[in-house]
Amino acid sequence: MCNDTGIQLIKDTWQKSTGVRMMRAAGRPKPEADAFNAAVPAETPDLAYYYDGTWEGWLCCVYESYTAKEIPGMIAVETEQGISVETSLFYAKRIVTRTDLAERVRKGIDDKIGKPFLHILERIFCSCISQKEEQMLLFARKGFRYGMQILNLRQDKVVNNVLKGLRDLGREIDKWYGFVRFSDVRGILVAVIGAKNNVLPFIASHFCDRFHNEHFMIYDQNHKMALVYKPGKCCVIPMEDFVISEISDEERKYRVLWKNYYAAIEINPRHNEVCRRTHMPKRYWDFLTEMTEQGDCISNYKGIK
Amino acid sequence: MDVLEKLKILADAAKYDAACTSSGLERKGSGFAMGSSRDFGICHSFAGDGRCISLLKVLLTNCCSFDCVYCVNRYSNQAKRAAFTPRELADLTWQFYRRNYIEGLFLSSAVWKSPDYTSEQMLKVLEILRYEYQFGGYIHVKVIPGTSALLVEKLGTLADRISVNIELPSSGSLEKLAPDKSKEKILLPMKQIQYKIQENRQGRGRFGGIQPVGKQAAKIQGAASSGNRYLLEDKESLNGLRCMEMADPYALKSVDGGQLQKPWKKGQMRFAPAGQSTQMIIGATPENDRQILRLTEGLYHQYQMKRVFYSAYIPVVEDNRLPSRETLPPLWREHRLYQADWLLRFYGFTASELLDEKNPQLHPYLDPKCHWALRHPDVFPVEVNRASFDELLRVPGIGTESAYRILRARKLALLDWDGLKNIGVVLKRARYFLLCKGRSYPFLSHDKNAFLLAMMSPKERALFARQERKWFQPSLFDNFSAETDCNKEGAEPMLTVPALDDAQKEALECVTIPVFS
Numbered sequence: 001m002c003n004d005t006g007i008q009l010i011k012d013t014w015q016k017s018t019g020v021r022m023m024r025a026a027g028r029p030k031p032e033a034d035a036f037n038a039a040v041p042a043e044t045p046d047l048a049y050y051y052d053g054t055w056e057g058w059l060c061c062v063y064e065s066y067t068a069k070e071i072p073g074m075i076a077v078e079t080e081q082g083i084s085v086e087t088s089l090f091y092a093k094r095i096v097t098r099t100d101l102a103e104r105v106r107k108g109i110d111d112k113i114g115k116p117f118l119h120i121l122e123r124i125f126c127s128c129i130s131q132k133e134e135q136m137l138l139f140a141r142k143g144f145r146y147g148m149q150i151l152n153l154r155q156d157k158v159v160n161n162v163l164k165g166l167r168d169l170g171r172e173i174d175k176w177y178g179f180v181r182f183s184d185v186r187g188i189l190v191a192v193i194g195a196k197n198n199v200l201p202f203i204a205s206h207f208c209d210r211f212h213n214e215h216f217m218i219y220d221q222n223h224k225m226a227l228v229y230k231p232g233k234c235c236v237i238p239m240e241d242f243v244i245s246e247i248s249d250e251e252r253k254y255r256v257l258w259k260n261y262y263a264a265i266e267i268n269p270r271h272n273e274v275c276r277r278t279h280m281p282k283r284y285w286d287f288l289t290e291m292t293e294q295g296d297c298i299s300n301y302k303g304i305k
Numbered sequence: 306m307d308v309l310e311k312l313k314i315l316a317d318a319a320k321y322d323a324a325c326t327s328s329g330l331e332r333k334g335s336g337f338a339m340g341s342s343r344d345f346g347i348c349h350s351f352a353g354d355g356r357c358i359s360l361l362k363v364l365l366t367n368c369c370s371f372d373c374v375y376c377v378n379r380y381s382n383q384a385k386r387a388a389f390t391p392r393e394l395a396d397l398t399w400q401f402y403r404r405n406y407i408e409g410l411f412l413s414s415a416v417w418k419s420p421d422y423t424s425e426q427m428l429k430v431l432e433i434l435r436y437e438y439q440f441g442g443y444i445h446v447k448v449i450p451g452t453s454a455l456l457v458e459k460l461g462t463l464a465d466r467i468s469v470n471i472e473l474p475s476s477g478s479l480e481k482l483a484p485d486k487s488k489e490k491i492l493l494p495m496k497q498i499q500y501k502i503q504e505n506r507q508g509r510g511r512f513g514g515i516q517p518v519g520k521q522a523a524k525i526q527g528a529a530s531s532g533n534r535y536l537l538e539d540k541e542s543l544n545g546l547r548c549m550e551m552a553d554p555y556a557l558k559s560v561d562g563g564q565l566q567k568p569w570k571k572g573q574m575r576f577a578p579a580g581q582s583t584q585m586i587i588g589a590t591p592e593n594d595r596q597i598l599r600l601t602e603g604l605y606h607q608y609q610m611k612r613v614f615y616s617a618y619i620p621v622v623e624d625n626r627l628p629s630r631e632t633l634p635p636l637w638r639e640h641r642l643y644q645a646d647w648l649l650r651f652y653g654f655t656a657s658e659l660l661d662e663k664n665p666q667l668h669p670y671l672d673p674k675c676h677w678a679l680r681h682p683d684v685f686p687v688e689v690n691r692a693s694f695d696e697l698l699r700v701p702g703i704g705t706e707s708a709y710r711i712l713r714a715r716k717l718a719l720l721d722w723d724g725l726k727n728i729g730v731v732l733k734r735a736r737y738f739l740l741c742k743g744r745s746y747p748f749l750s751h752d753k754n755a756f757l758l759a760m761m762s763p764k765e766r767a768l769f770a771r772q773e774r775k776w777f778q779p780s781l782f783d784n785f786s787a788e789t790d791c792n793k794e795g796a797e798p799m800l801t802v803p804a805l806d807d808a809q810k811e812a813l814e815c816v817t818i819p820v821f822s
């Protein structure tokens with residue numbers, strides 16, 4: 001039932017891109033699966049880029065990679081807390097984030113490859129594929145060389161990897177559409193989630209549309225970010241910590257009702273744990289009212305009118 | 306009785322209903338106080354039986370004045386009864402929705418006093434939600450056979466999907482098991498709904514009043530009268546529609562006559578924008594799969610259903626007109642029927658192609674497409690680089706996604722077996738039916754055991770190993786073996802159980818690992 005938005009995106013991209021491709025493909029080499037590796041400059045595996053972890057920062061890495069004609073073996077995030085991964089074996093290069101360069105690269109991708117490609121990169125940037133930055137860089141380089149048709153070349157490892165990441169992200173977004181559980185705290189809806197990919201920017205529009213008259217907040221405890229909304233205004237902000245402390249009687253009442261509904265709707269002779277786990281993996285359970293006890297289980301139920 | 310108690314009873318009574326989807330309708334939330342609808346459908350949770358929980362699925366009441374034999378709520382059954390007041394249910398929906406527990410409401414009911422009385426209560430719930438609360442979430446409402454046309458129309462205007470259960474696959478069974486319902490009472494609202502939806506789509510007046518004229522009328526007439534013997538004659542249904550025309554369609558007053566507080570904006574009012582669906586019980590009556598599929602096809606073509614749902618009969622009551630209480634619910638059959646249903650809807654198959662008089666039942670161990678392919682060796686093998694989209698879709702193991710990928714990939718370069726694998730086409734089954742650049746799959750094993758193993762999913766294999774094996778008559782595979790020039794003497798004993806243990810499976814998989822030059 002759930003449509004995979006990632007795949008959908010690619011499909012759309014394909015449809016939109018065909019026209020573009022026709023015009024641009026003329027000057028570009030036709031990709032053959034094996035011609036790929038020869039197409040990029042030799043990697044410099046002992047080189048590492050440090051950047052600040054922002055989207056603009058990554059765009060500057062792309063810029064650097066092109067101007068210096070090199071492909072770093074690693075791109076690491078450097079913040080005040082230190083460097084994200086162990087890089088002592090590498091010869092490091094700090095990439096300074098400059099908005100003008102970032103804008104230039106962004107525009108370059110938009111013009112030379114196409115907007116859908118840019119969107120894909122933006123999405124991938126929020127995903128959790130391993131060695132995200134390096135993979136993205138390789139992917140972008142291929143994009144510059146071959147244009148939009150690169151998306152059809154699943155034969156290629158990098159492309160396949162990126163598209164897979166995109167699909168995973170799409171799937172997780174779909175899951176969180178359903179699995180966010182709000183609690184009413186003095187009229188404000190609050191929810192805590194723990195996402196693998198950074199899904200908040202993508203689920204924002206859905207929730208802002210659906211609950212456009214409410215005040216709400218969704219806190220992602222893995223990324224330490226929160227989506228905060230009040231009518232007409234929505235933003236994603238960093239937030240160190242958050243727990244739902246107080247639960248009113250009213251709130252407890254609906255939790256109990258929901259748990260009981262959940263229990264009642266199962267057809268017991270058809271219990272199927274495997275099926276439930278595949279659709280609703282255990283890592284989501286902590287955030288689902290019906291799957292946690294949290295002291296308001298059915299036995300604690302009192303005084304519901 | 307408090308809300309919790311009611312919720313327990315009424316959710317429990319509604320749980321056998323199979324239809325719980327919220328897909329097929331995209332609507333922005335901006336016109337409403339709260340709520341939107343997404344066309345891909347959102348699952349909010351999964352119950353212990355693995356089914357998606359998307360809507361708050363409850364009965365308004367389980368007090369019933371009908372006596373359908375297969376149902377727990379029938380009046381002759383001893384059961385705890387409860388009823389929501391419309392306000393309680395509307396509040397519950399609203400609060401659940403606010404906490405993102407659900408996607409909307411699925412409202413069904415037993416027949417309380419009379420079909421019309423119950424429908425008025427249901428309408429009341431919808432009115433509170435839609436008019437008073439300005440609720441924009443998804444609402445699916447189930448129409449009770451025998452409800453008057455005006456009420457059906459009002460319900461349909463407020464709901465997103467509306468459905469009438471066809472209950473059982475033939476009118477004979479219906480008479481036997483559900484004496485208060487009749488084919489006519491079920492099909493009349495169905496026709497009315499289809500008709501309203503069509504009218505709506507064509508923008509002929511938002512809620513009706515307009516009689517079908519000229520071509521449109523002829524089309525409906527033609528569609529309804531051609532063919533399917535299970536379905537209602539068209540004349541009757543049109544009569545029903547005419548009485549409905551009499552009512553003033555703009556009289557959108559609430560049931561107790563008061564003026565509505567905030568009527569919807571006109572543009573929001575569409576008749577059941579997510580279409581109509583229906584459901585039937587499988588396994589309580591003797592109809593075979595062929596009859597069921599033909600009925601399904603008829604419902605899709607002539608009533609333009611969005612979905613037909615099947616629900617495996619779970620024996621809840623003892624009665625000599627029903628299978629005994631010990632019978633297991635025919636889950637596999639239900640699964641197969643859904644597969645076949647899928648083929649009807651998305652793969653361009655027809656019911657008569659899938660099953661004919663010689664094969665009136667779906668195969669228990671092979672999925673319907675596989676079974677079809679084995680009976681049509683003349684169609685295969687298919688050349689990957691030349692086959693049309695439709696031809697590719699008919700290859701077992703290739704779904705729409707794979708077919709798309711093939712089409713895309715072969716624009717750039719001819720596909721060979723290696724390429725086919727790289728683009729993510731699963732070849733376990735498909736390799737037996739495909740050619741790549743004129744070549745068949747390298748080192749393809751034509752051993753019958755290996756072949757059968759490839760055709761079955763692990764679950765089917767387990768099922769197969771458990772049950773008797775007499776179903777596999779050699780003749781079934783004769784066509785195919787003859788074509789592959791192998792195992793011509795189909796008389797040798799078929800699959801042996803040990804062939805299914807893990808070690809052998811692995812061994813078989815090794816045999817078919819492709820070696821590329």
Ligand code: SF4
Nearest residue numbers: 369371373376379415
């Ligand atoms: S009408 Fe029949 S199927 Fe419906 S609740 Fe009553 S007894 Fe059950």
